[in-house]
Amino acid sequence: MRIAYLLTQDRGGPVDVTVRLATTLAASGEAEVRVFGPAPARDGELIEGLHEPVTVAGKTDLKAGRWARDALRAWQPDVVHAQDRRAGLVSAGLRLRHKVVQTYHGVPDDVSEAWFRGAAGAEGPSRYTRTVLAADASVARFVHRTVVPAPAMGEFLQRRLRVPAHRLAHIDNCVALPEPCPPTGPVRRLLFVGLLVERKGLATLLDALPGVLPPGGSLTVVGDGPLRVSLEEHARRVLPGRVDFLGFRSDVPAQLRRHDALVLPSHLEQQPLVVAEAMAAGKPVVATDTGGVADMLSDPATLAAPGDVEGLAVCLKALFDDPAPGRAGAALAARARELFAPEVCARRHLALYREILADA
Numbered sequence: 001m002r003i004a005y006l007l008t009q010d011r012g013g014p015v016d017v018t019v020r021l022a023t024t025l026a027a028s029g030e031a032e033v034r035v036f037g038p039a040p041a042r043d044g045e046l047i048e049g050l051h052e053p054v055t056v057a058g059k060t061d062l063k064a065g066r067w068a069r070d071a072l073r074a075w076q077p078d079v080v081h082a083q084d085r086r087a088g089l090v091s092a093g094l095r096l097r098h099k100v101v102q103t104y105h106g107v108p109d110d111v112s113e114a115w116f117r118g119a120a121g122a123e124g125p126s127r128y129t130r131t132v133l134a135a136d137a138s139v140a141r142f143v144h145r146t147v148v149p150a151p152a153m154g155e156f157l158q159r160r161l162r163v164p165a166h167r168l169a170h171i172d173n174c175v176a177l178p179e180p181c182p183p184t185g186p187v188r189r190l191l192f193v194g195l196l197v198e199r200k201g202l203a204t205l206l207d208a209l210p211g212v213l214p215p216g217g218s219l220t221v222v223g224d225g226p227l228r229v230s231l232e233e234h235a236r237r238v239l240p241g242r243v244d245f246l247g248f249r250s251d252v253p254a255q256l257r258r259h260d261a262l263v264l265p266s267h268l269e270q271q272p273l274v275v276a277e278a279m280a281a282g283k284p285v286v287a288t289d290t291g292g293v294a295d296m297l298s299d300p301a302t303l304a305a306p307g308d309v310e311g312l313a314v315c316l317k318a319l320f321d322d323p324a325p326g327r328a329g330a331a332l333a334a335r336a337r338e339l340f341a342p343e344v345c346a347r348r349h350l351a352l353y354r355e356i357l358a359d360a
Contacts, residue, residue: 001030001353004077006068007037008056008086011248013173013273014105015040018083019047020174021349024342026050030350036071037087042250056090065090073097079353085132088139095142099356102139103147104157106270108132109199113268113290113306116152118159137161140168144356147349149173149271150292169352173271174345177337178253180282182329183260187284187319188217191259193252193274194266196225201265201288201306203227203234208265208312210238214320217242219263222255224248256281261319267306269293279336282329284322286315298335299328 003025005018018035023046026033035047036054044051054071056064068090072080081101082091088102107116108129114122124130140146140163147169148154154170157163190209194200202221209219219239221231224247235243249255252274256262262278262285269291276296278285287293289303297303301318304311319325338344 001079001350001357002032002075002077003034003353004072004075004080005033005035005037006054006072006080006082006087006091007035007040007084008090009084010038011041012084014084014103016042016175016273017103017173017345019043020176020342021345022047022050024174024346025350028343028346031353034075034077036068042252056086059086059089065093069093078357081349082143085136088143089135092139092142095144099353100143101145101147101352101356102143103149104136104140104153105149106153107156107268109197111268116156116160116268116291118156133161137163143167144359145169145352147171147352150295152292152295153270171345171348171352172339173273173276174342175273175276175280175336175340176253177280177341178257180280180330180333181257182282182326182333183284184326186214186321186323187260187325188214189259189261190217190219190316191222191255191262191278191283192219192264193222193255193262194264194272196221196223196228196231198227199267200225201267202231204307204309204312205263205265206231206234206238206243207309208316212313212317212320213239213242217320219243220255220259221245222247222249222252253277253281256283259283261285261325263287263316264293265304265306265312266290271296276336276340279332280340282326282333284319284325284328285332286312286319288312296339297332 022033022035025031035051054068079099080091082088091100110125154168264287271292288306304315
């Protein structure tokens with residue numbers, strides 16, 4: 001079986017998942033794999049020999065889209081798997097000659113958790129975002145399957161975008177599984193990883209920490225984005241000298257090892273890879289109850305409502321007060337191996353590909 005993965009970006013969750021999935025499938029010997037797209041900013045060496053450079057800089061770059069489709073056709077794959085929104089648009093044009101799968105990793109930034117969940121009276125997104133979602137709905141109806149890493153996303157696609165259930169498949173993301181290193185004492189070194197945009201909720205975290213961050217406690221921020229300057233100023237006001245901004249880093253697993261716990265206060269997520277990575281490393285996690293995060297952690301005591309400063313502060317205080325957080329970390333590491341092992345992810349994708357090919 002020949003599997004072609006298409007990417008149009010060089011970093012982020014879709015890229016990390018694709019690298020792990022492609023590498024694991026290639027090593028299994030059960031499929032011939034090639035990744036078409038820009039060189040990954042993180043772990044690109046893992047797909048050396050499997051990578052073919054392809055660049056599609058924008059949705060309106062029709063020439064680049066045709067070039068990408070030509071490169072895919074020339075390799076003659078049995079299945080084309082698009083791993084980001086732009087890749088899905090490009091790959092949809094291959095459906096008549098190839099089996100096409102896409103993974104739907106997330107919705108646009110101005111979709112609220114309430115509207116995502118279908119809450120009555122929830123304010124909807126902008127007209128532009130509704131246009132993007134209409135295009136997503138069209139692609140999801142046209143390709144052979146859409147993979148969703150979280151059941152909540154499948155429910156959204158059925159409820160809001162009217163995608164038929166038989167065109168959806170739930171497969172959890174995959175991450176590298178390092179040797180777990182749970183904290184050996186009380187949590188004092190917090191880590192945040194994410195884009196510095198409003199949706200990731202870092203401002204909520206900065207407002208929640210004063211009054212609960214214990215002596216010697218600190219927060220490290222890994223990530224970059226348009227709000228970095230304003231968030232750094234905010235941190236200097238509310239937690240002077242206790243927040244370190246590192247910018248974009250390709251060594252997130254190493255950063256997790258150096259810290260005691262992860263906090264992710266996002267306003268909306270699906271199945272965030274950094275939570276899965278923290279679990280695999282044996283680190284306790286405090287997060288917001290959004291998307292599929294509750295399914296990942298299975299502990300409501302570690303979850304706050306999105307945007308709830310006081311609720312997040314309660315969860316953080318409980319984390320800091322826990323005299324033996326390593327127990328929770330070890331339990332999360334075991335759960336990560338059940339849910340997010342690359343071999344499990346690869347096996348489930350292979351089963352999906354075979355099902356689609358058998359349908360032919």
